[in-house]
Amino acid sequence: MAPHSSSETVAWNFAAGPARLPDVVLERAAEELFRRGPDGACSVERPFSGPVFRAALAHAKQRLAELLDLPADYHILFMAGGAMQQFALIPMNLAGVGQRIAYADSGYWSRRAISEAGPLVDAIEVGRRPGDSILSAPTAGPWQVPADCAYCHITPNETVDGIAYQGLPECGSVPLIADCTSSFLTAPLDLEKFGMVYASAQKNIGIPGLTVAIVRQDLIDRSPPELPAVFSYRRQAAAGSCVNTPPMLAIQLASMVFDWITEQGGLAAMAQENLQKAACLYDAIDGSGDFYRAPVPSEYRSPVNVRFHLAADELTDCFVAEAESAGLHYLRGHAHIGGLRASLYNAMPLAGVQALAGFMADFARRRA
Numbered sequence: 001m002a003p004h005s006s007s008e009t010v011a012w013n014f015a016a017g018p019a020r021l022p023d024v025v026l027e028r029a030a031e032e033l034f035r036r037g038p039d040g041a042c043s044v045e046r047p048f049s050g051p052v053f054r055a056a057l058a059h060a061k062q063r064l065a066e067l068l069d070l071p072a073d074y075h076i077l078f079m080a081g082g083a084m085q086q087f088a089l090i091p092m093n094l095a096g097v098g099q100r101i102a103y104a105d106s107g108y109w110s111r112r113a114i115s116e117a118g119p120l121v122d123a124i125e126v127g128r129r130p131g132d133s134i135l136s137a138p139t140a141g142p143w144q145v146p147a148d149c150a151y152c153h154i155t156p157n158e159t160v161d162g163i164a165y166q167g168l169p170e171c172g173s174v175p176l177i178a179d180c181t182s183s184f185l186t187a188p189l190d191l192e193k194f195g196m197v198y199a200s201a202q203k204n205i206g207i208p209g210l211t212v213a214i215v216r217q218d219l220i221d222r223s224p225p226e227l228p229a230v231f232s233y234r235r236q237a238a239a240g241s242c243v244n245t246p247p248m249l250a251i252q253l254a255s256m257v258f259d260w261i262t263e264q265g266g267l268a269a270m271a272q273e274n275l276q277k278a279a280c281l282y283d284a285i286d287g288s289g290d291f292y293r294a295p296v297p298s299e300y301r302s303p304v305n306v307r308f309h310l311a312a313d314e315l316t317d318c319f320v321a322e323a324e325s326a327g328l329h330y331l332r333g334h335a336h337i338g339g340l341r342a343s344l345y346n347a348m349p350l351a352g353v354q355a356l357a358g359f360m361a362d363f364a365r366r367r368a
């Protein structure tokens with residue numbers, strides 16, 4: 001895939017999100033979404049209840065269902081708002097006021113999820129054993145989750161911390177809910193293991209403003225009938241995600257991204273390429289003779305959010321400035337933990353990662 005090149009500079013975007021879109025999606029979007037037809041309207045100007053948008057929505061749903069091998073009793077909801085909105089909607093829909101829920105603390109976003117849900121529920125922490133490092137993910141296998149919990153919430157890939165689960169917990173009869181915002185569609189997902197997964201769009205699905213939520217029927221049925229319609233999984237499922245005007249542009253772009261993933265060979269192909277990219281960058285870090293360091297132990301490292309820093313921390317600003325001059329952008333770590341981070345979502349080709357690894361080797365040679 002061609003990198004973005006404006007004038008003579010080749011530029012790669014390593015942002016954690018909003019993140020790079022596939023080139024062909026940008027080209028198709030310009031061609032198909034922003035050209036007026038004989039009705040005087042382009043795709044983002046037509047009524048959401050009309051046949052053109054309804055066909056696009058049906059296509060997006062169908063493509064996503066195929067990619068995920070969606071089991072029959074799960075609903076795909078296209079909802080406005082980000083993943084943070086889901087942090088509040090999940091307890092509103094799936095737990096009684098003050099009911100116990102279980103959550104696992106694996107980093108920044110799982111803590112944000114619980115602090116948003118906290119006022120609505122009685123949250124108890126599960127998954128970690130005494131002495132576990134904060135640089136590890138909770139271990140897979142059976143967890144002690146009390147059976148009266150409404151659900152157990154996990155964040156399989158921690159975007160800020162660069163930590164990924166190596167396997168899924170078993171929570172007995174308690175439904176497992178996952179915030180897959182940074183890992184969605186980067187590898188096959190066994191939906192049968194979950195009551196619900198959700199992901200905001202601006203990493204691997206498309207652009208901000210849309211969150212995809214995939215919810216099992218028995219959880220949809222829990223949604224209190226008195227909940228306002230736009231917040232209700234029950235009402236959104238019944239209305240085909242069109243309780244009100246949905247984020248039409250974001251949904252149509254998502255549909256194009258789903259087509260692109262299908263053309264690339266689906267989620268297994270995405271996973272293979274993502275592992276190759278991650279290996280390229282972690283090898284560059286680990287093989288740098290301690291010039292660069294990845295703080296997360298190898299078994300917990302995220303394949304898509306590669307967190308690292310310079311052993312000589314005072315060179316960080318210089319690294320970032322030189323990287324930008326070399327066309328390698330948005331490499332600063334999250335403000336919460338600092339350091340550096342390269343996000344290698346589906347649309348980042350291996351060539352971009354190789355360009356970064358090459359720059360890092362050159363920088364180390366010059367500065368060591």
Ligand SMILES: Cc1ncc(COP(=O)(O)O)c(C=O)c1O
Nearest residue numbers: 082083084085109159181182200
């Ligand atoms: C794992 C995870 N959850 C939640 C969010 C918040 O998403 P949004 O800004 O769409 O609400 C992010 C954003 O980066 C994330 O990475």
